[in-house]
Amino acid sequence: MVTLEDVAKQAGVSLATASRVLNGSTRQVGATLRARVERAADELGYRANIAAQTLARGASNVIGIVVHDLTDPYFAALADGAMRAAATHGLLVMVGTTHRDPEQEIAYLSTLHAQRVRAVLLVGSRVADPAVTGRLRDELARYQAGGGRAACVGQDLLGVDTVAPANRQGAAELARALAGLGHTRFAVLAGPPHLVTAADRSAGFAAALAELGLPAPQIIHGPFDRDGGYTAAQQVGDATCVFAVNDVMAVGALAACRERGVRVPEDVSVAGFDDIVTLRDHVPALSTVRLPLQDMGARALELALNETDPVVVEEVAGEVVLRESVRRMP
Amino acid sequence: MVTLEDVAKQAGVSLATASRVLNGSTRQVGATLRARVERAADELGYRANIAAQTLARGASNVIGIVVHDLTDPYFAALADGAMRAAATHGLLVMVGTTHRDPEQEIAYLSTLHAQRVRAVLLVGSRVADPAVTGRLRDELARYQAGGGRAACVGQDLLGVDTVAPANRQGAAELARALAGLGHTRFAVLAGPPHLVTAADRSAGFAAALAELGLPAPQIIHGPFDRDGGYTAAQQVGDATCVFAVNDVMAVGALAACRERGVRVPEDVSVAGFDDIVTLRDHVPALSTVRLPLQDMGARALELALNETDPVVVEEVAGEVVLRESVRRMP
DNA sequence: GCAGCTAGGGAAACCGCTTACCGGGAGGTC
């Protein structure tokens, strides 16, 4: 590998001069030497060693993003938003996926700490286990003690800046909208009970129904993915309307309906949550609660970068979008 | 930030001993001192500074992946496969997205070179511009000259180990299968002419039709994404079967058909390419050519890591999958 | 009992870069 010293030697200047020319410095360098150094660097194909720069400067230009699963379009959109924002700041991105294992999340945070990344984004639902959350908070505290910045997309449970989707409220609005169509018997494909996002959406939905004086929905737990929705849908009783706590599950539920000859929306209405772009052409078009995922990712990055003294929690409202997958009751 | 020196001081040992205890070394350290060091590290919350380690060791434990667009499930799946493989090797991943700008790809490679990442994966279609490809090759050569390893998922145009989807062949098989259903008039939503993946699929399809003695398909160019498929579909003439060169475009085409009252498959058959998982519940179910995307990503990483002297090019065959979106002609 | 080992501990030389500090010459001021 060619080093700065090689370049300096070739250009016949000192290390300092070469450094000043090739990597932005406040100090000026004369035109002659500057040209010589640039030529030498170009001829040799010099690339600064960022590890050395990071060490010398004491600050890195990379940020870390930890998501549950990149192949889930929810996380892909969030990560993409954050990465675009990072690019505008000239920052590189290290992405880690936990595959929904909270221990992995802690491990990744520790690794990113070791990398001395400038900031870390923890993206995705928190879990209801206080022990795990506690350990994550400890790890986070260590990282922050060393000058690291952090933000979270999800629930405000970590004591860091957070972009928090209004899951309860969004689900409640959805429930009111669906009740407004005349539905009274509901089922909720509620996902895993320990996932706070799933639990919040489920609870928000049920609470709104209760407020309206409607019977409590049938709650069916299961995995948070397509197959979870598919399986859960098979256990739905006499509900006329099914709420899956995310779009991917809703798509699974629609598939289950189709296979069993249950027509949507004629026989049963179905709604999801998130408004995943990739799913927008689904037939029947999915009713859902839209979240501005890319913006949320970008916003979280800004929060992480602009350390504020009191922790900021930004609630992001969802927008109910009713499409073909639901119908008005006769 | 707490440093190794802090730990050594607290434990009352030398820097060397602390280093040997905390970061795997061939040298043994006595049980007493070892315990002292470990306790000190734990108490202080020590995390090794990876930038310093990388510098001292001269080798980093991160790899880089460059993709076009993370929110495209095609790339998400590929990246996920590569990341899982990286995790099994204890490697971290830096992800860059080019948003389909080849210049960005070059810039990212340069940055990853500067980061001295152990290996780089260039994922996604090459472009037909020899000038751009040439500059990318130059950059790649510099990186490799410095000991960097690289692999590519796409076309074998860079002179590095490559996992190459058999686009021509897959599209040809698809054409034969569709022709076998009795179709004779085809349209191809061909994507942008300069994208090699799109061009190969389009050409493979047309070549197979020619071999069968069928008329040449109507070729409609446009963007490589959902909206590109949507727009292109509106220009289809009297074809009874439409081939979109990727699934996302096919979904756009299906949406266009739906809006115009064109029934699929009754009025027109539609097929895509890739077999994107997220789209598997689409109605009507999309006929396509399945590619084992996650495996391909993982494979590419292995190739990059195991430097082989003659460059390896692995062709990956696609499997034709006919579903509801196509029908047999009467 | 002594040469010859092998552990295991420490001092110090790097790894490649940044930057505080030093010094010499050109130009401006009185």
Place this chain on the structure above:
DNA sequence: GACCTCCCGGTAAGCGGTTTCCCTAGCTGC
């Protein structure tokens, strides 16, 4: 013309680790 600034070049001290080399014990074997 002496003095003071700038301006710009170089020297060298870090940044936080790893690793070579040296040294002291404590063993082994005869």
